[in-house]
Amino acid sequence: MKKHGFGLLVGVVLGSLGLAQQRVTIDFWHSMGGVLGEATEALVKDFNAAQNRITVRSQFVGSYDEGLNKLQAALRAGGQGRPHVIQVYDIGARFMADSGAVIPLEDLARANNFDLSQFVPQPRNYYTVDGKLYGLAFNSSNPILYFNARALEEAGIPYRNTWSLADLETAARRLTVKDASGKTLRYGLSIPIDSWFVEQFSYNSGQFFCNNENGRKARATEVTFNNPAAVAFLDTWARLVREGVAANTGRNWADSQSLFAQGQAAIAIYSTASLTGVLRQVGNRFQVRTAFYPYLQERNGTAIGGAAVYLIRGFPEAETQAAWEFIRFLLRPEIQAKWIIGTGYFPVVRGVTELPSVRQAYVRQPNYTTAVRQLETSKVNNASAGCLMGGFTEIRQIVQSAIEEALRGKPAQQALSEAKGRADAVLARYNASVRQ
Amino acid sequence: MATRRTPISRVPSHLKRGFLTRGEALEALWLVAPGVGLLLMFMVWPTLNAFCLSFHREDLLGREQVWVGLANYAELLRDSAFWRSVGATFAFATIVAPLQLLLGLLAALMVARPFPGVGLFRTLFFLTTAVPTAVAAIAWGWFLHPVGGSLNRWLEALGLPAQPWLTSPELALPTLAVVTAWAGVGFTAILLTAGLQQIPEDLYEAARIDGANAWTQFWRITLPLLSPTLFLVGLLTLLSSLTAFGQIHLLTRGGPMESTTVWVYRLYQDAFFNFRFTYAAAQAVVLFLVLLLLAALQFRLLGGKVHYA
Numbered sequence: 001m002k003k004h005g006f007g008l009l010v011g012v013v014l015g016s017l018g019l020a021q022q023r024v025t026i027d028f029w030h031s032m033g034g035v036l037g038e039a040t041e042a043l044v045k046d047f048n049a050a051q052n053r054i055t056v057r058s059q060f061v062g063s064y065d066e067g068l069n070k071l072q073a074a075l076r077a078g079g080q081g082r083p084h085v086i087q088v089y090d091i092g093a094r095f096m097a098d099s100g101a102v103i104p105l106e107d108l109a110r111a112n113n114f115d116l117s118q119f120v121p122q123p124r125n126y127y128t129v130d131g132k133l134y135g136l137a138f139n140s141s142n143p144i145l146y147f148n149a150r151a152l153e154e155a156g157i158p159y160r161n162t163w164s165l166a167d168l169e170t171a172a173r174r175l176t177v178k179d180a181s182g183k184t185l186r187y188g189l190s191i192p193i194d195s196w197f198v199e200q201f202s203y204n205s206g207q208f209f210c211n212n213e214n215g216r217k218a219r220a221t222e223v224t225f226n227n228p229a230a231v232a233f234l235d236t237w238a239r240l241v242r243e244g245v246a247a248n249t250g251r252n253w254a255d256s257q258s259l260f261a262q263g264q265a266a267i268a269i270y271s272t273a274s275l276t277g278v279l280r281q282v283g284n285r286f287q288v289r290t291a292f293y294p295y296l297q298e299r300n301g302t303a304i305g306g307a308a309v310y311l312i313r314g315f316p317e318a319e320t321q322a323a324w325e326f327i328r329f330l331l332r333p334e335i336q337a338k339w340i341i342g343t344g345y346f347p348v349v350r351g352v353t354e355l356p357s358v359r360q361a362y363v364r365q366p367n368y369t370t371a372v373r374q375l376e377t378s379k380v381n382n383a384s385a386g387c388l389m390g391g392f393t394e395i396r397q398i399v400q401s402a403i404e405e406a407l408r409g410k411p412a413q414q415a416l417s418e419a420k421g422r423a424d425a426v427l428a429r430y431n432a433s434v435r436q
Numbered sequence: 437m438a439t440r441r442t443p444i445s446r447v448p449s450h451l452k453r454g455f456l457t458r459g460e461a462l463e464a465l466w467l468v469a470p471g472v473g474l475l476l477m478f479m480v481w482p483t484l485n486a487f488c489l490s491f492h493r494e495d496l497l498g499r500e501q502v503w504v505g506l507a508n509y510a511e512l513l514r515d516s517a518f519w520r521s522v523g524a525t526f527a528f529a530t531i532v533a534p535l536q537l538l539l540g541l542l543a544a545l546m547v548a549r550p551f552p553g554v555g556l557f558r559t560l561f562f563l564t565t566a567v568p569t570a571v572a573a574i575a576w577g578w579f580l581h582p583v584g585g586s587l588n589r590w591l592e593a594l595g596l597p598a599q600p601w602l603t604s605p606e607l608a609l610p611t612l613a614v615v616t617a618w619a620g621v622g623f624t625a626i627l628l629t630a631g632l633q634q635i636p637e638d639l640y641e642a643a644r645i646d647g648a649n650a651w652t653q654f655w656r657i658t659l660p661l662l663s664p665t666l667f668l669v670g671l672l673t674l675l676s677s678l679t680a681f682g683q684i685h686l687l688t689r690g691g692p693m694e695s696t697t698v699w700v701y702r703l704y705q706d707a708f709f710n711f712r713f714t715y716a717a718a719q720a721v722v723l724f725l726v727l728l729l730l731a732a733l734q735f736r737l738l739g740g741k742v743h744y745a
Contacts (some may be wrong), residue, residue, distance in 0.1 A: 250603040
């Protein structure tokens with residue numbers, strides 16, 4: 001015992017000596033604004049308070065695109081001012097791996113004996129590129145259905161957890177209220193124009209959004225968003241818009257959310273990450289219920305959205321190690337619990353949902369469990385892993401234009417097939433620009 | 437005042453009054469150095485850089501730049517998306533410039549001559565220019581919301597059908613143009629007010645003695661004498677409408693169906709979303725040349741006609 005005590009003393013003395021010289025500061029760039037930003041800053045504060053060797057300096061760098069732009073600018077300038085850790089959105093996964101600027105998380109985890117099987121499979125699959133895990137899924141979300149529960153009740157439609165596209169269409173029609181002149185007073189459905197919903201509908205129906213099984217078996221060289229599921233989804237959506245059953249509020253999510261919150265649309269499709277905002281907007285007007293994302297014939301499972309944090313290469317060993325410790329801290333179940341309760345995202349390591357604090361939170365607000373249960377009941381395959389490809393931001397713009405064309409009357413098959421031609425060119429250009 | 441004479445050889449003739457002493461020249465150099473330095477760093481260098489970039493092609497992170505000559509420009513000429521954006525830009529400008537000029541002229545005519553409370557009205561007209569683009573765009577977004585927006589509610593109250601102002605490809609661009617013109621009215625009105633105040637009052641007096649009514653006075657005196665200012669303001673408006681960005685980014689993001697993807701928005705997307713910096717640089721260079729041409733035209737046409745008081 002005495003020997004042990006002496007060793008501890010020596011350790012403390014040495015440790016504090018070392019502290020004077022080796023306090024490491026690492027930079028963390030994130031794109032979480034508002035409530036999410038506060039929750040992120042709280043995690044950083046907790047980490048800085050929990051130990052005294054490492055200081056994480058966090059910086060809000062604007063939207064995901066802006067953050068990625070800043071990283072690009074830093075890397076183009078020879079790496080000057082680049083951060084140790086950066087949060088990058090889901091669809092930047094292929095780019096981050098191709099950039100060569102990232103230390104794969106898997107390498108660090110193995111070097112530090114972190115058991116990778118602790119990860120929830122879907123987020124791990126999503127950020128696995130060419131067989132290796134690159135990023136840590138930091139904030140993960142899913143698309144879900146939002147219902148105005150009072151409208152459902154009044155129309156005599158029982159609430160269900162799972163909806164096929166056909167069921168959803170029927171419900172939307174019944175929930176639509178029109179006046180004598182045929183003008184819509186309340187829409188049955190409202191979906192913001194966003195490529196993400198077409199992507200997720202493909203995955204949830206067991207289809208791929210890009211070839212080589214979503215770019216998971218080999219680098220994607222073509223998009224496949226003209227698959228039967230995506231075509232059916234867009235066809236239905238467009239038909240409902242033309243018939244005044246679904247509202248077309250454009251690309252801005254907020255415009256659709258205000259419609260739903262005011263009771264002027266009975267069903268809506270958003271992200272799980274929108275839940276806190278929607279509930280706040282709805283207030284006491286009506287009860288909100290959420291359900292799993294729809295599918296065509298058989299429910300496969302959605303891919304995760306959101307963003308991951310990556311460790312940037314090329315720093316001194318001590319700083320990289322410090323960055324890993326920050327990541328390690330974020331993975332602790334109690335920290336994950338705090339994060340998901342504060343934000344509505346779902347955990348990325350196993351065992352978090354069983355924690356008492358999380359269970360209580362889920363009992364208080366059962367809508368928050370939809371995302372987690374959707375994830376737990378999703379099949380784990382290359383469809384639900386999500387499409388991995390470069391140039392995704394540009395391709396999303398192309399898909400969004402195709403949605404707009406379809407909503408105006410162009411057959412979905414034609415709109416998506418034409419868009420495929422343009423998207424394939426983007427993908428080919430991206431693949432050519434990657435230094436092999 | 438000696439410091440305002442710079443030791444540059446090509447000094448405009450009216451400044452060539454005498455030569456600077458060596459000491460004065462050095463002093464002047466020191467005084468302009470910070471300004472020139474900043475200009476070089478933040479204006480000249482990036483511009484040259486963009487020119488240079490437009491002749492290259494690069495890998496993902498710009499590490500391998502390869503000289504490709506005019507390949508980016510050749511691709512640009514074949515790119516139908518680019519030409520659509522050019523078309524949208526000029527369609528946009530053709531609505532914004534006349535509208536803003538007309539509204540600005542109306543406002544200026546109202547407040548050019550002093551009357552009780554004129555200050556209040558001048559402030560009100562200028563207010564639209566003082567409102568930050570972001571604030572204005574968000575407010576307009578609410579106002580134009582397809583279902584819950586005030587404008588559509590008013591229309592419906594009048595028995596007229598609600599319109600998809602920002603969500604239909606036909607209406608989005610004109611709607612944005614109106615928003616842009618609205619935001620620029622104050623600026624236009626101020627310049628035109630200054631122009632109106634330059635017109636000697638005795639001309640109007642003489643006209644009144646000759647029995648000319650207000651209408652005739654406007655067409656025979658105000659408009660001809662204001663025309664240099666009008667022309668200048670028109671070109672300024674045109675140039676600024678060709679580079680409109682903030683309101684488009686906030687209200688439509690270039691949609692629906694890319695109907696509001698104007699030139700600047702296209703190149704912004706290519707650079708900062710699609711990470712095609714060299715290609716975007718080529719677009720920027722072409723836009724720069726077009727704007728330069730218009731500016732040169734402006735100087736040439738206005739040459740001796742405008743007097744800066």
